[in-house]
Amino acid sequence: KAGVTQTPRYLIKTRGQQVTLSCSPISGHRSVSWYQQTPGQGLQFLFEYFSETQRNKGNFPGRFSGRQFSNSRSEMNVSTLELGDSALYLCASSFGGAVETQYFGPGTRLLVL
Amino acid sequence: TQLLEQSPQFLSIQEGENLTVYCNSSSVFSSLQWYRQEPGEGPVLLVTVVTGGEVKKLKRLTFQFGDARKDSSLHITAAQPGDTGLYLCAGAARSGNQFYFGTGTSLTVIP
Numbered sequence: 001k002a003g004v005t006q007t008p009r010y011l012i013k014t015r016g017q018q019v020t021l022s023c024s025p026i027s028g029h030r031s032v033s034w035y036q037q038t039p040g041q042g043l044q045f046l047f048e049y050f051s052e053t054q055r056n057k058g059n060f061p062g063r064f065s066g067r068q069f070s071n072s073r074s075e076m077n078v079s080t081l082e083l084g085d086s087a088l089y090l091c092a093s094s095f096g097g098a099v100e101t102q103y104f105g106p107g108t109r110l111l112v113l
Numbered sequence: 114t115q116l117l118e119q120s121p122q123f124l125s126i127q128e129g130e131n132l133t134v135y136c137n138s139s140s141v142f143s144s145l146q147w148y149r150q151e152p153g154e155g156p157v158l159l160v161t162v163v164t165g166g167e168v169k170k171l172k173r174l175t176f177q178f179g180d181a182r183k184d185s186s187l188h189i190t191a192a193q194p195g196d197t198g199l200y201l202c203a204g205a206a207r208s209g210n211q212f213y214f215g216t217g218t219s220l221t222v223i224p
Contacts, residue, residue: 004155033211043156043201043214056210090155099144099205099212104155 002027004093004105012111018079021108025072025093031055032074033102034066037088049074050096078110086112116140117204117215125221126192134187134200134218142204145178145185146212150199159187192222 005024013019025032033056034046045058049068068074072093078085088109092102117138126132136145144163148156160169162178162185169176173196175188185202202215 035214042216043203045211045213048211058211092155099210101158101161102212104148104157106153106155 004103006105006108010109013081014113015081017081021076021089023074023091026103029093029095030072031094033092034076035090081112083112116213117202119215119218123219128222128224129191132189136185136202136215138183141182143207144205146203147187148201156201194222194224197222
């Protein structure tokens, strides 16, 4: 069974731009969670989608948004990028929910200049 | 808000030594997980503990969940270079809607 895939793996943007990241979960998994990982703040929960609906949300500004498609693939969008958005963005999929066993993708490393 | 504190933050030891990593919180969690993350990769789940006082062993790794389900420890016996990585604990909120990750412990095992 293929693992969680994320595209692109690396991305360089400038302040003010927007970016869209993609995550394809393990086949059969309906829950996709997104996390931001930085050296200073560690791994922080952004949001979770289940069956195309956002079910949970962390404490991030509205510039961070996401969506999930009928095939469970998910996208995350960050608008008006700031330098502090530079991070590794990880998605994790699970069968039923955000507190079940999660399988992480390799992440997308975003650098904002 | 960082709910889970891990210690130590960095650890560099010689191959063959033993070590313990701690994960502490003032909050109660319904379950707790430990992950290992290698550079350029996402975290990989090592174990899930759900019962206060539970001890699980995975080869040379021993995981313990505190009686009050507020803390946990990871003990590695006879560390090997392949154990090198970032170790993360993650507690499941009692509301059941998300995990809170610890600050992480970066382990380097020197051959």
